[in-house]
Amino acid sequence: MTEFSTLSIKETISSLKNKDFSVSELVDSHISSMESGRELNAFITETADIARKKALDCNQNYLKGEEKPLEGIPLGIKDMFCTKGVKTTASSKMLENFIPPYESTVTQNLWNDGAILLGKLNNDEFAMGSSNETSFFGEVKNPWKNTKDNFTVPGGSSGGSAASVAAGMGLASLGTDTGGSIRQPASFTGTVGLKPTYGRCSRWGIIAFASSLDQAGPITRTVKDCALLLNSICSYDSKDSTSSQKKIPDFEKSTDESIKGMKIGIPKEYETDGISEDIAEYLEKGKEWLKESGAEIVEISLPHIKYALPCYYIIAPAEASSNLARYDGVKFTHRVDAENIIDMYEETRSQGFGDEVKRRIMIGTYVLSSGYYDAYYLKAQKVRAMISRDFKEVFSKVDAIYGPSTPSTAFELGDKKKDPLEMYLNDVFTVPVNLAGLPAMSVPVGLDKENLPVGMQLIGNSFDEESILSIASCIEKSAKFDLNPNRWWINE
Template identity: 60%
Template sequence: MGSSNETSNTGPVVNPWKAKDSNESLTPGGSSGGSAAAVAADLCFGATGTDTGGSIRQPASFTGTVGVKGTYGRTSRWGVVAFASSLDHPGPFAKTVKDSALLLQAMSGHDPKDSTSLPNDVPDFAAAVGQSVKGLKIGVPKEYRVDGMPAEIDEVWQKGIDWLKAAGCEIVDISLPHTKYALPAYYIVAPAEASSNLARYDGMRYGNRVEGKDLNDTYEKTRAAGFGHEVQRRIMIGTYVLSAGYYDAYYLRAQKVRTRILQDFDQAFEKVDAILTPAAPSAAFGLGTKSDDPIAMYLNDVFTVTANLAGVPAMSVPAGLDKSGLPLGLQVITRALDEETMFKVGAAIEDSAGFGFKAEKWW
């Protein structure tokens, strides 16, 4: 779990990209950073990830790849180790928008083994790539201009706005007023669901098992050995917010905030066809530079968690490089079940950006 891939059981994944004149190992983002790094390093043409609060889109931004999550329920969660069941979105990483559309199409469709899987027909996502975006209304939310955001993030966002305007889109300033509550709500809902989901890993039926002197001792030793510190932190937070006397104050209130966030999107999509934002608040950072500060790490999800809370489709498209030569991504968000518009807009950004950069040989 986490936005830097440093809590993996086998150690951190290393981003194939390096900053100019530096040999520092950088994070590929997380938590699906392994998949993003594999695509960026040309180990494969595409890979799957799971996006619970940005775990596909933030690594895609950090590695110069395309990362997509569809509408909640569009892709089956069957076979995925559940983190937060109401937020988990499996989706693809790819090198181009067209490839990501093909992959999402292959992954989508009803699965009777997943009770949240949508029964809707799957459109031809790939056919939307390359279609004209002329006449589309693109929303730019004022709440995404956060304090302390690097100027380069703002500049690439402005470039994206200019590209879409040049392609014939109408740019509309919008407000998503409950955005500032998204991270706090997410970090209540997600750990609460994680603490419930991960209770099954008790050393009895499957997975890791450490023998103890009695049943309770076996449980305690198994979970202490089987879960890393970040997972343990989130389980403890989740158990706390679900406990008697705190459930109403935290979990129920967070769910009400989540409803408000969804209403913000519903109201915005009455005026616009898609929303354009940065994908991440920075470029890739060095391994170990933020790992001792959980709050700084959680802030990496500031632009992405809202789409998970609302269950709407979103993607990250590589749009440029920062002054250190590291990739930066733009995020496209559309209304539920309208992935076609998302791919249409994403492809228009891809064409305008002409992002042909690759990591230098990493071996």
């Protein structure tokens, strides 16, 4: 059965067109992968019945030759996307039993293109975390164990999304990225993850974490699959005031474009501190690959980038503190009964939210509170402006930026759980992009000495996903990374 689950979407579609196998066979294979992979804890809700039923329609469409672009492709969806009639929890006790009466725009786009929901994927609670250890439904295990045979984290917050794709449970998945939540787990699991430009995808129906930073995106096995999914999920949505009306290009085509003559910048700030030796090696290797493909490597500087992380940890919690105020025990499933309204609020929220969420609500409340707003929140938004300006200047000279996705590869489960600040530092390379609203992706380049995947990050100019897809495609070809973790979870 596993041969189905290691196919790319591109290959699967051509096999389905060829009638090599039916959508039902494909879906059954993925359902059995999903069921035999429960040890990974990637799924919160499995929707096997929905998938089998929809597969029947898809079979018909192939028979009639009326298949849509993603007809019959089984996908896992991060549990931050509201799915009509299917439990959507944000991995929080607060929404443990929440069943949305509506479908998010992005997932609707996928279903309109014929894709099939396989299940809802685990993530850090309300997408707050970098290891998928803050989920109310338990941690997700990375399909890649390290050389000590210890469990590692899949990254976060889209840990379930990345782990499921790496383990062949679903051909691809959807994640959300507020500060690196797609790219960091993609990098930890050897998958391709892309965060589009802010405004490319509608945020309507995605449970909000930090509204000015949140963006949906795909996690896939290949760069081409990433482009395929991107073409489906991006759309202008009149229900989202921050949705872009810009024309959506043919992303798949970009993956075949040559990068000859492209100027690719390497920030000198990236090379100096904090990255592991292995990653530094791959960074160098990547430069060679790019040069071989005819691109020009240019040293650039992003002088304010070191302030991005503290800046992010003001803005994101501030927005979150407000976005999460609606979970008050009145409207959504979880409530702790109390004599008076204030106690009801306080107990409901105290018991409904996990520690990390509470911590961020507290930080956010503090930085917005009277007397601190200017010093923290306003200051951070000014720093954000400076960071955006840095990027703008650089993109007047280069077509894309190349660098590491993360300072290290996947760490062991429980390793950084105790120190929140240490966990935050994981996002150092991914966060700046969200502050500036730029598109960026992580591409797997190989394994490190611990036998763990290494991902490299490409950052594009605003609304130029095409360039980074072309470059990623080129890296993919040179790296020849084999997404094939030892399937330890099947034997146990």
